[in-house]
Amino acid sequence: MDQTKRPLHIPPEFAMYAEKHGLFDMYKQLIEQLIINRPEDPIAFLVDLLNRDTLDVPQIMILGPPAAGKRSISKMVATKLRCTHLTPENLVQEADPKLRDQIEDLMAKKATVPTEMWVSALKERMKMFDCVKKGWVLEGFPQTREQALALQELGIYPKHCVVLDAPDTVLIERAAGKRVDPKTGDVYHTTFEWPSSAEIQGRLEEGKGQNEPEMVEKLVEYHRHSDAIGRCFASSIKVINADQPKADVFSQALAFLQSQPRSNSPQTPRIVLLGPTGSGKGVQASLLANKYNIVKVSCGQLIKQAITQETKAGLAAKPYVEKDRMMPDGIVLNILKERLCQLDCQTRGWVLSGYPRTREQAEQLGKAGLAPNRVFFLEVPNDSVIERLTQRATDPVTGERYHMLYNPPPTQEVKARLDRHPQDQEEAVRKRLAQYHAYVEEISDYYLDAQHVIADQDPHTVFECLESMTVKPLPKRY
Amino acid sequence: MAAVLPQQSNAGTYTFASQPRAVKQRKKYRDPLQQTEVGEEDATGMYGNIMYDRRIVRGNTYAQHTLPAHAQPDPIEIQRQQENRRRAIARKRAKDQLRPRSPDPVEGRKHIDVQTELYLEELSDRVEEADVECQTDAFLDRPPSPLFIQAKTGVDIATQIIEGDLFDFDVEVKPILEVIVGKTVEQSLLEVMEEEELANLRQQQRAFEELRNAELVEQQRLEEQERRHREEKERRMKQQREVLRKEKETAEKIAARAFAQSYLADLVPSVFGTLSDNGYFYDPVERDVEQGFLPWLMEQVEDQLERNQHGRMVLDGMLREVVAKRIELYRKLEEMAPSQGPGSHSASAIFGDKLSGELAATATTTESEEGEKPAEEAAEQPPATEGTEEAGEAPEQTPADEEAPAADE
Numbered sequence: 001m002d003q004t005k006r007p008l009h010i011p012p013e014f015a016m017y018a019e020k021h022g023l024f025d026m027y028k029q030l031i032e033q034l035i036i037n038r039p040e041d042p043i044a045f046l047v048d049l050l051n052r053d054t055l056d057v058p059q060i061m062i063l064g065p066p067a068a069g070k071r072s073i074s075k076m077v078a079t080k081l082r083c084t085h086l087t088p089e090n091l092v093q094e095a096d097p098k099l100r101d102q103i104e105d106l107m108a109k110k111a112t113v114p115t116e117m118w119v120s121a122l123k124e125r126m127k128m129f130d131c132v133k134k135g136w137v138l139e140g141f142p143q144t145r146e147q148a149l150a151l152q153e154l155g156i157y158p159k160h161c162v163v164l165d166a167p168d169t170v171l172i173e174r175a176a177g178k179r180v181d182p183k184t185g186d187v188y189h190t191t192f193e194w195p196s197s198a199e200i201q202g203r204l205e206e207g208k209g210q211n212e213p214e215m216v217e218k219l220v221e222y223h224r225h226s227d228a229i230g231r232c233f234a235s236s237i238k239v240i241n242a243d244q245p246k247a248d249v250f251s252q253a254l255a256f257l258q259s260q261p262r263s264n265s266p267q268t269p270r271i272v273l274l275g276p277t278g279s280g281k282g283v284q285a286s287l288l289a290n291k292y293n294i295v296k297v298s299c300g301q302l303i304k305q306a307i308t309q310e311t312k313a314g315l316a317a318k319p320y321v322e323k324d325r326m327m328p329d330g331i332v333l334n335i336l337k338e339r340l341c342q343l344d345c346q347t348r349g350w351v352l353s354g355y356p357r358t359r360e361q362a363e364q365l366g367k368a369g370l371a372p373n374r375v376f377f378l379e380v381p382n383d384s385v386i387e388r389l390t391q392r393a394t395d396p397v398t399g400e401r402y403h404m405l406y407n408p409p410p411t412q413e414v415k416a417r418l419d420r421h422p423q424d425q426e427e428a429v430r431k432r433l434a435q436y437h438a439y440v441e442e443i444s445d446y447y448l449d450a451q452h453v454i455a456d457q458d459p460h461t462v463f464e465c466l467e468s469m470t471v472k473p474l475p476k477r478y
Numbered sequence: 479m480a481a482v483l484p485q486q487s488n489a490g491t492y493t494f495a496s497q498p499r500a501v502k503q504r505k506k507y508r509d510p511l512q513q514t515e516v517g518e519e520d521a522t523g524m525y526g527n528i529m530y531d532r533r534i535v536r537g538n539t540y541a542q543h544t545l546p547a548h549a550q551p552d553p554i555e556i557q558r559q560q561e562n563r564r565r566a567i568a569r570k571r572a573k574d575q576l577r578p579r580s581p582d583p584v585e586g587r588k589h590i591d592v593q594t595e596l597y598l599e600e601l602s603d604r605v606e607e608a609d610v611e612c613q614t615d616a617f618l619d620r621p622p623s624p625l626f627i628q629a630k631t632g633v634d635i636a637t638q639i640i641e642g643d644l645f646d647f648d649v650e651v652k653p654i655l656e657v658i659v660g661k662t663v664e665q666s667l668l669e670v671m672e673e674e675e676l677a678n679l680r681q682q683q684r685a686f687e688e689l690r691n692a693e694l695v696e697q698q699r700l701e702e703q704e705r706r707h708r709e710e711k712e713r714r715m716k717q718q719r720e721v722l723r724k725e726k727e728t729a730e731k732i733a734a735r736a737f738a739q740s741y742l743a744d745l746v747p748s749v750f751g752t753l754s755d756n757g758y759f760y761d762p763v764e765r766d767v768e769q770g771f772l773p774w775l776m777e778q779v780e781d782q783l784e785r786n787q788h789g790r791m792v793l794d795g796m797l798r799e800v801v802a803k804r805i806e807l808y809r810k811l812e813e814m815a816p817s818q819g820p821g822s823h824s825a826s827a828i829f830g831d832k833l834s835g836e837l838a839a840t841a842t843t844t845e846s847e848e849g850e851k852p853a854e855e856a857a858e859q860p861p862a863t864e865g866t867e868e869a870g871e872a873p874e875q876t877p878a879d880e881e882a883p884a885a886d887e
Contacts, residue, residue, distance in 0.1 A: 010733045018741055027742060031749045036758065146769070152757030235755040264748040266741060 024265030036155030057135030064164035083135035145228035275378030378455035
């Protein structure tokens with residue numbers, strides 16, 4: 001390969017393929033497992049790992065003080081994410097019989113169970129098929145920093161760690177009402193979570209150790225260790241306030257669990273901004289392009305450029321624009337493809353605003369190899385849109401743009417000579433809004449990974465929101 | 479059957495249901511030449527005059543015996559016939575009875591029938607039968623018409639020509655002969671010329687053929703050359719295509735490798751980063767300090783503090799004892815000398831103050847001890863192994879603390 005005669009040309013399909021399949025993260029996990037397990041035959045081990053296809057399973061730890069609701073939240077998470085639910089109790093029950101007897105002995109004598117026993121029981125349990133295939137939710141373990149460090153030494157670490165936190169008084173109050181169903185192990189509460197069936201009600205018994213002095217003791221012990229354990233899992237921890245209704249806690253926990261950790265994989269942003277007219281697509285696109293040095297592609301502007309430059313596609317598009325009718329998809333797609341396939345767009349990335357407008361256009365964009373990896377819907381209520389658009393005007397003399405509410409003209413003189421764009425009339429705006437709402441449903445169905453952003457705020461706030469969603473990896477959908 | 483042709487109906491005339499046609503006559507002999515085909519119409523049938531046709535009824539018809547309209551005989555007719563029959567039988571019977579018979583024979587005699595005609599006839603029961611057959615002749619083809627030889631008409635006449643009458647052979651024959659010979663010679667000359675011409679033609683043809691062959695050979699040679707060139711070109715092109723393909727593949731491989739290298743450039747650092755974030759890599763010295771040294775240190779500190787505690791407790795005890803003994807002594811002194819006056823009172827009062835002061839002092843020392851220990855505990859938060867030990871200690875200490883003030887009081 002010669003730099004001059006035959007320069008190295010890396011086709012962009014490589015980058016898209018790598019991004020689509022998450023190759024970087026996959027390799028990262030493979031190498032991590034390799035380092036942790038250190039097998040004799042690394043290739044066979046890697047092949048086995050890939051065949052098992054378990055690199056994406058959830059590995060969650062849920063910690064918190066007693067009576068914080070760990071059991072309920074863990075069960076809900078386990079059912080939602082379809083993974084196994086591990087607690088210290090069922091770890092003991094499902095452990096090797098010899099080990100189990102030892103542990104039960106020690107627990108009966110109220111002596112501390114040594115860390116090695118816990119850890120070996122956990123290791124054995126995690127090697128079992130269902131943990132490997134489906135992932136695990138570990139509740140209420142580790143309880144001391146020593147246990148946490150022992151787990152880490154073995155290479156068992158959670159991808160997400162949820163800590164439920166609540167003030168002590170709330171917990172003590174809650175503990176008084178706690179009831180346990182001995183058959184299923186579900187936890188109910190006299191005030192907050194009373195079971196509906198009378199049969200379960202009859203079976204319920206009080207949880208052990210729930211009276212006040214015992215609770216105080218347990219809380220003291222928890223607080224002694226909680227900080228230390230938290231520092232062990234600092235990279236993947238999130239503290240959720242448990243003093244809320246269960247549904248709220250669960251939704252917050254789920255939102256956290258769906259987020260993926262920041263990945264170091266290099267990626268070129270291909271962003272599509274969709275939204276009704278006046279939602280600020282152009283503004284956001286400019287901000288994104290400036291900050292991240294990506295190419296700003298505006299569909300409307302491209303068409304106008306093509307028409308003025310009288311390219312082949314421009315000439316084809318001209319009659320439609322003159323008659324102010326919708327253009328056939330083919331012409332628009334050609335113009336866009338021409339621009340987006342150029343080298344600077346491919347290497348730096350692009351942000352596209354105002355396209356696609358229908359599901360077919362979206363499908364064709366995908367087929368042309370230009371599928372976006374971030375799609376944002378800027379949502380603004382209709383009244384806001386009308387307010388934003390009908391109030392804006394330009395000063396013909398200086399060329400400055402003003403808005404009656406957000407950026408009023410400085411003097412009366414300027415205000416008198418302001419001119420408004422005919423397209424900013426309310427009728428025209430309403431027509432465009434109706435057009436937008438006609439197609440937004442089907443496009444959101446097509447782009448399942450799209451994120452909806454409330455755009456009814458200050459542009460910089462919206463920009464920060466978009467930024468964070470661009471830079472962070474897409475949350476997993478359950 | 480002639481086809482029924484619909485006729486135009488004019489006003490006044492009536493139409494036939496079927497077209498009237500002449501009745502055909504059948505020939506006597508079968509025409510051997512005519513092929514018999516079913517349904518063929520005999521367009522030129524023989525027609526006969528119906529006036530002379532025997533099949534047609536002549537005369538008036540009202541006296542004719544016609545067949546009854548329907549095949550079934552009239553029941554009246556049947557009845558009448560039956561009656562007639564019956565009457566005929568009855569008549570015959572009556573007649574038989576009325577017939578004069580010869581009287582019965584006398585006894586011993588028999589009547590014999592005798593023929594009295596002129597010629598005797600043999601009568602027998604058995605009726606002589608004779609079968610006679612008669613057969614019409616088989617259908618004869620129409621015999622061929624006899625040859626028609628016309629009767630001779632005309633008169634026979636003969637005549638005779640003698641030699642020398644008509645022509646003289648030797649004179650007449652010469653010109654004919656000349657002409658014949660001349661023609662023959664001419665013909666043969668022509669033939670010879672033709673032959674020569676043919677030979678010339680053939681020679682020319684041969685020459686031409688040779689030229690042509692030569693050219694053909696040349697052409698084939700050129701063709702061969704062309705074919706070889708083409709094949710060579712094809713081969714070279716294929717080779718070149720192979721080379722290009724290999725080059726493209728190589729370029730792609732290199733591109734892939736370069737891409738992979740750049741894409742995964744950050745892989746190993748990020749792997750190690752993640753692992754160390756998650757605590758898989760840890761500083762062994764730090765770990766050892768945390769897990770080995772600090773617990774030992776805490777234990778030693780605890781021991782020391784316990785020892786201090788014990789020491790103080792012992793000292794407290796001793797002081798208490800001493801103070802108690804002194805109180806006893808002074809009380810006894812007071813009892814012994816109650817009149818000593820306010821001096822001793824004040825002394826005892828001062829002593830009492832001193833006592834309470836000492837008690838307070840011991841109390842404060844123990845309190846300051848307690849103040850120290852929780853401070854130390856708060857300073858050293860993560861002694862994990864001490865969790866259980868300290869838990870054991872804390873309740874131990876609190877009863878110890880509770881004991882001391884209780885004992886003091």
